[in-house]
Amino acid sequence: xxxxxxxxxxxxxxxxxxxxxxxxxxxxxxxxxxxxxxxxxxxxxxxxxxxxxxxxxxxxxxxxxxxxxxxxxxxxx
Amino acid sequence: xxxxxxxxxxxxxxxxxxxxxxxxxxxxxxxxxxxxxxxxxxxxxxxxxxxxxxxxxxxxxxxxxxxxxxxxxxxxxxxxxxxxxxxxxxxxxxxxxxxxxxxxxxxxxxxxxxxxxxxxxxxxxxxxxxxxxxxxxxxxxxxxxxxxxxxxxxxxxxxxxxxxxxxxxxxxxxxxxxxxxxxxxxxxxxxxxxxxxxxxxxxxxxxxxxxxxxxxxxxxxxxxxxxxxxxxxxxxxxxxxxxxxxxxxxxxxxxxxxxxxxxxxxxxxxxxxxxxxxxxxxxxxxxxxxxxxxxxxxxxxxxxxxxxxxxxxxxxxxxxxxxxxxxxxxxxxxxxxxxxxxxxxxxxxxxxxxxxxxxxxxxxxxxxxxxxxxxxxxxxxxxxxxxxxxxxxxxxxxxxxxxxxxxxxxxxxxxxxxxxxxxxxxxxxxxxxxxxxxxxxxxxxxxxxxxxxxxxxxxxxxxxxxxxxxxxxxxx
Numbered sequence: 001x002x003x004x005x006x007x008x009x010x011x012x013x014x015x016x017x018x019x020x021x022x023x024x025x026x027x028x029x030x031x032x033x034x035x036x037x038x039x040x041x042x043x044x045x046x047x048x049x050x051x052x053x054x055x056x057x058x059x060x061x062x063x064x065x066x067x068x069x070x071x072x073x074x075x076x077x
Numbered sequence: 078x079x080x081x082x083x084x085x086x087x088x089x090x091x092x093x094x095x096x097x098x099x100x101x102x103x104x105x106x107x108x109x110x111x112x113x114x115x116x117x118x119x120x121x122x123x124x125x126x127x128x129x130x131x132x133x134x135x136x137x138x139x140x141x142x143x144x145x146x147x148x149x150x151x152x153x154x155x156x157x158x159x160x161x162x163x164x165x166x167x168x169x170x171x172x173x174x175x176x177x178x179x180x181x182x183x184x185x186x187x188x189x190x191x192x193x194x195x196x197x198x199x200x201x202x203x204x205x206x207x208x209x210x211x212x213x214x215x216x217x218x219x220x221x222x223x224x225x226x227x228x229x230x231x232x233x234x235x236x237x238x239x240x241x242x243x244x245x246x247x248x249x250x251x252x253x254x255x256x257x258x259x260x261x262x263x264x265x266x267x268x269x270x271x272x273x274x275x276x277x278x279x280x281x282x283x284x285x286x287x288x289x290x291x292x293x294x295x296x297x298x299x300x301x302x303x304x305x306x307x308x309x310x311x312x313x314x315x316x317x318x319x320x321x322x323x324x325x326x327x328x329x330x331x332x333x334x335x336x337x338x339x340x341x342x343x344x345x346x347x348x349x350x351x352x353x354x355x356x357x358x359x360x361x362x363x364x365x366x367x368x369x370x371x372x373x374x375x376x377x378x379x380x381x382x383x384x385x386x387x388x389x390x391x392x393x394x395x396x397x398x399x400x401x402x403x404x405x406x407x408x409x410x411x412x413x414x415x416x417x418x419x420x421x422x423x424x425x426x427x428x429x430x431x432x433x434x435x436x437x438x439x440x441x442x443x444x445x446x447x448x449x450x451x452x453x454x455x456x457x458x459x460x461x462x463x464x465x466x467x468x469x470x471x472x473x474x475x476x477x478x479x480x481x482x483x484x485x486x487x488x489x490x491x492x493x494x495x496x497x498x499x500x501x502x503x504x505x506x507x508x509x510x511x512x513x514x515x516x517x518x519x520x521x522x523x524x525x526x527x528x529x530x531x532x533x534x535x536x537x538x539x540x541x542x543x544x545x546x547x548x549x550x551x552x553x
Contacts, residue, residue, distance in 0.1 A: 016208075032207065033188075033225065046141050048206075049188060052229070062137050069122050069138070 005066060006042040006059035007050075020045065096511060098494045098503070106498050109490040111483075111515060120473045128157055128442065128464050129247055135460070135475070144177035144232060145453030146460075147245040148314065152449025153460040154247030156334070157468075159443035165433035166249030169235065171314045172425050173245065174451065175418040176231025178313065179269070181454035182370070182411040183228060185519045186276075187221025190408055193513050194283070198290070199506040217279075220272045224415070227269045231422070234258045249437035259426050266423050273416040277388065280412055287405060293496040294514050295404030295489025298323030300356055300366035301375040302481065304452050307331075309378035311417065313452040319376045320356060320366065324399040329358075334448040337459055341476065353483045354476055365488065368456030368481040369518065370410035375400040382424070385417035404489050404517040442468050453478050455519055479520040489514045 007020035007029070018031050020043065031037050034050045042059035043050035054062070101107040123134060132150040136143035148170055155162055162170075192205045195214055204212075211218035235254065236244030244251050284291070304312040305319045318332035320340070332340055342357040342364070356364030366372075380386045392413055395401050401410075425431060442464055449460045456478030463472040493514045497507035 030208075033184075033222065044141075046184070049184075051141070051184075065134075065137060069119070 006054050006062055007045050008059075009037055009039050009041045009043060012037070012039060018050070020050075096490060096515075098490075098498055098511070100498075104499075106491070106494040109487070109494040109511070111486050111490055120475060123462075123470050123473045126470050128154055128447075128462055128468050128470055131460070131462060131470065131473075132245060132247065133243060142177060142181060142453050142455070144173055144245070145451060145458050148174055148451045149449045149453075149458045149460040151245050151247055152315075152334075152451060153447040153462050154449070155438075156447030156449060157442045157444050157462065157464060158247060158438070158440040158447075160248055160438040160440045162249040162438050163433070163435045165253070165430050166436040166438075167315070168425050168428065168431050169250050169254055169436065170245060172422055172431075173232055173235050174314050175422050175425075176228045176235070178228070178418050178454045179415055180225045180228030180232070181519075182415050183221055183225035185454075185516075186408060186411050186415075187218065187225070189516055189519070190513075191217065191221065193509065193516070194280075194287070194408070198509045198513060205509075217276075220276065224269060224272050227265055230265075231262055234262060246437065248439055251437065253434045253436045254431055256432060259431065263423070263426050266419060270416070270419050273412065273419055274384075277412050277416065280409065281391065284409065289496075290510065290513070291403045291405045293493050293510075294517060295485065295492055296402050297488060297492060298402060299485060299488075300328060300359075300364070301372035301400055302356070302366045302368050303373040303376040303457060304450065305330075305377050306381075310381040311373055311377035311379070313373075313418075315451075318450065318457065321376050321400060323402060325375060328356075334450045334459075335446075337448065337450065337461070337476075341459075343476065343480075352476075352480050354481050355484060362484055365484040366481065367404070367485045368478055369407060370414050370454075371401060371404065371407045372456065373452065374410045374413060380413075380417050382417055382420035384420055385413060388413045388416060404485070404514065407517040407519070455479060456481050479518070482518045482520065486515060486518055486520065489517070 005022055007022045009018050010021050010026065011019040012031075013019060013028065016031055017028055018037065019026055019028050022045075029043075029045050030049050032049065034043065034053055037043060037050060037053060040056075042054040042056060044052050044054060096109060096111050098109040099107045119138065123131065126134065131154060132147045135146040135150045139146050151170075187210075188207045191210050191214075192207060195210055195217070196205050200209075207218060207221075235258070300320055300322055302318060302320050304314075304316045306312040306316045309319075317330070318334075318337065318340070319330050320328040320332075322328050329340060340357050341354050342361060344353045344355060344361045346353055353362070354366075355361045356366050358364065374389060374392055377389075380389045392401065392406075392409060395406065395409075445465075446461070446463045451458055457476075458478060459474075459476040461474040462470055465471050490511055493510050494507070497504075497510045499507070503511075
């Protein structure tokens with residue numbers, strides 16, 4: 001199954017686009033589907049669109065869980 | 078000499094996936110494959126955890142359709158507890174499931190697929206995206222955003238703002254619905270219906286413009302699998318699994334959740350990390366089947382709501398003799414399902430029982446194994462858990478929609494590549510069509526790999542020894 005990794009908003013380029021960071025990988029995404037995103041927010045990204053804003057606590061819990069999974073079960077590539 | 082063309086990754090799907098197209102000695106397409114890397118340790122990771130944690134755990138790791146995982150997981154937990162949840166809780170779970178379906182289908186249709194449909198498969202990739210659509214068809218783009226938001230707001234209004242709501246719980250839901258929230262949703266249904274209606278009225282006559290794609294987009298006989306209600310109507314939350322063949326004859330009916338493994342086998346192929354489920358009675362790989370919107374419209378006998386019933390009749394007219402076979406019609410099926418979901422949400426919210434405060438059954442586990450099955454937007458989702466005497470997970474198995482469709486996607490890519498790929502290079506149009514076939518299935522390959530580094534968009538042409546004959550790169 002796919003994993004939803006929270007992306008941290010690093011930079012708002014203009015009202016419609018932002019640069020986000022996925023654990024070290026930066027890329028540009030569209031903000032067309034979410035309102036009121038600012039730098040430091042976490043978002044779930046699908047196919048280049050931020051789908052939803054996450055609160056920081058929620059995002060950190062997910063990131064902690066993913067880190068645990070990465071250590072425990074390993075990731076196959 | 079055999080050549081290999083690799084598309085890596087698929088634009089706008091974004092997963093850690095690549096496509097290889099193998100050419101024969103004459104430069105004609107022999108076979109094409111989609112290679113998907115996904116996290117395979119998840120089931121193992123859940124072992125030793127309390128079963129009650131499974132809904133939020135599975136939803137947290139799949140942010141694209143968290144509601145689907147919450148529902149299938151909660152149903153597996155209901156089964157472990159051996160409870161029948163209150164009727165109002167089941168109704169509320171249905172409403173949130175439709176909210177998820179509407180937002181997901183709207184995203185797929187308007188944001189991912191409409192650029193291909195409206196701007197043309199051969200148009201400039203630099204502007205072939207939703208912003209390009211917004212520039213030329215502002216009203217349609219606005220409608221798509223509004224409709225997706227409506228579905229998303231059903232989820233948020235019912236369960237709170239968080240993406241991993243704890244509202245869907247083993248035994249039912251945690252909070253009853255308030256009158257105020259019901260009225261907010263009901264007030265917006267007419268606008269949502271108008272958008273669904275308008276989009277169908279535009280899309281249906283436009284289908285004729287895509288005959289080439291319809292003929293070649295994974296248009297082949299196969300089995301279809303999906304849930305139906307006890308009386309054979311389309312079903313997204315409960316009911317039984319049914320399998321029909323390409324003639325739309327029922328192959329197996331009324332498959333109980335607990336019996337899924339009698340009919341669905343899971344093969345592991347060496348060059349993909351995604352398991353390949355198949356219909357066991359036909360064996361692997363002959364037991365290829367498809368799930369999702371197209372499959373659901375093919376397996377059911379009726380929709381059971383007035384407007385969607387009429388749309389099903391029109392849809393069936395595409396192939397009066399049997400099942401609708403072209404995966405291109407996943408798009409059409411999504412629009413019919415959006416209309417259906419809106420009718421059902423209106424119906425459910427119109428019932429006085431929806432406000433009942435009896436929404437949760439409380440019990441300890443009473444069984445050692447539980448299965449929960451629901452229809453996610455992309456298709457049938459199966460969660461199966463075993464627990465020990467302390468309620469800790471000892472074994473888990475999840476079959477996701479993208480997995481069910483794995484064999485069918487490969488066959489679909491091969492078919493379209495044979496039609497549109499010619500010679501030593503992939504033309505822009507052919508590349509777009511190969512990707513567009515995959516988008517029909519709207520696979521959830523996304524999210525994971527971005528955290529982990531490799532994101533090349535590379536197309537390679539290889540000979541039999543693996544030497545690169547030609548390559549090019551595309552920006553996202």
